Amino acid sequence: MSDYVYKKDNKLHTRFSELLRCTPGQIQSVIEERIGLRERITTDEMDFGSERHEMWKTESLETGFSPKCFSDYKLKSSYVEKEFATEIFPDVVVHSRPDFVSLPDETIMDHKTLAADTLLQGGENAIKYYKNSKQLTFYAFQLSVHNLRIKRGIYSIEIWNRSRDKILGYSYLVRDFSMRDLADIVPFVKDRVAMLISQLKQFEGGNNAEV
Amino acid sequence: MQKYEKEVALAKQEADKLTVALNEVRVIKTEVGFVQAGTFLIAVKDASRKIASKKDPIIKSLNLAIKEVRDLFREPEERLSNAERTVKNSMLQYQEKLAAKAATASQKIEQKVDAGEMKLSEGVGKLANVKQAPTVVQTDKGKVQFKVIKKIRIVNSAELPAKYLIRDRVLEAFRLEVAEDVRNGDPVPAGAEEYEEKVVAGGY
Secondary structure (H helix, E strand, O other), X not given: OOXXXXXXXXXXXXXXXXXXXXXXXXXXXHHXXXXXXXXXXXXXXXXXXXXXXXXXXXXXXXXXXXXXXXXXXXXXXXXXXXXXEEEEEOOEEEEEOOOEEEOOOOEEXXXXXXXXXXXXXXXXXXXXXXXXXXXXXXXXXXXXXXXXXXXXEEEEEEEEOOOOOOEEEEEEEEEEOOHHHHHHHHHHHHHHHHHHHHHHHHHHOOOOOXX | OHXXXXXXXXXXXXXXXXXXXXXXXXXXXXXHHHHHHHHHHHHHHHHHHHHHHHHHHHHHHHHHHHHHHHHHHHHHHHXXXXXXXXXXXXXXXXXXXXXXXXXXXXXXXXXXXXXXXXXHHHHHHHHHHOOOOOOXXXXXXXXXXXXXXXXXXXXXXXXXXXXXXXXXXXHHHHHHHHHHHHHOOOOOOOOOOOOOOOOOOOOO
């Protein structure tokens, strides 16, 4: 996945993964990354995940459907890793690239890879990692700003063995989104944006720097 | 607990004496030994009774003291407990009233979006601005939180997966219920059996 390209428009551009890290414990590293003092950490696991995402993207663009391996769902694609840039608050633009959006099915998918000793353990870990995840709720909210209604989010998880040479199986976490669910994420995003802005002001002496 | 030193010392003495004597009857090889073991068992029971006769009055007086202290504080504690229950109910009722108001406002917005009278983006934005019922009351002495606790109740035991029926705690609960009914004259039900276990009862 290529990096996000930000326009020089005096607006704060961010992405959801960055906002997730706008916490007292992690904001310092976020700011340092933004002003170029630190590079984002990448791991072999992340590279592995990126490669799989490229394969799923290619497949969905070719077939027009969600990746075949996630066989519990066959959804018609509307957007595959399309970047959405959304001015969710005045002068605050959030960029994100949902893995797979199906407007006919009003569903958004986020593909994940994880490694485990057994399929059962992988399934349990998937629940642990993603049951409280706000990622798809945020994407659904973001798409609602574009008047695209998403009523269901699916974390589609591919579980590999530890040495990552064998797929153990697949797991899914499905979440329904009411309009209220989408609205309820706004205070969370507002808090994170406020922290990002205040820290950027502190480090850069203003919020109109090129970020 | 120093004041009970004498009683405790006597109890230990009794136990020490019989613990040493246990070595003489631990292995039974003859009928004489069998009778000696019976005599020993009765001596153990006797010693236990002596210890209990020292211990029980102490426990009884302590229990009585605990009861008296509890009784002393009961009335004001109950009043406070009632006050807490009353104010919690009032707060919950008020919070539910606010929640219902917010739900009605939200429902109207959602209906407009669903009917195509309002854009989704506008609807979600308006929903985000609907004032929600507070979940925290902050005061200068601390905060009061409204929490939603998830609980489980069984609505149809026949539909429960079988795995729950074979768990130790569940089986023990079944066993206790069946044993009580059988003691009261019911036949042993299917799925349970009556069996005999030999015990040594030291009666005298």
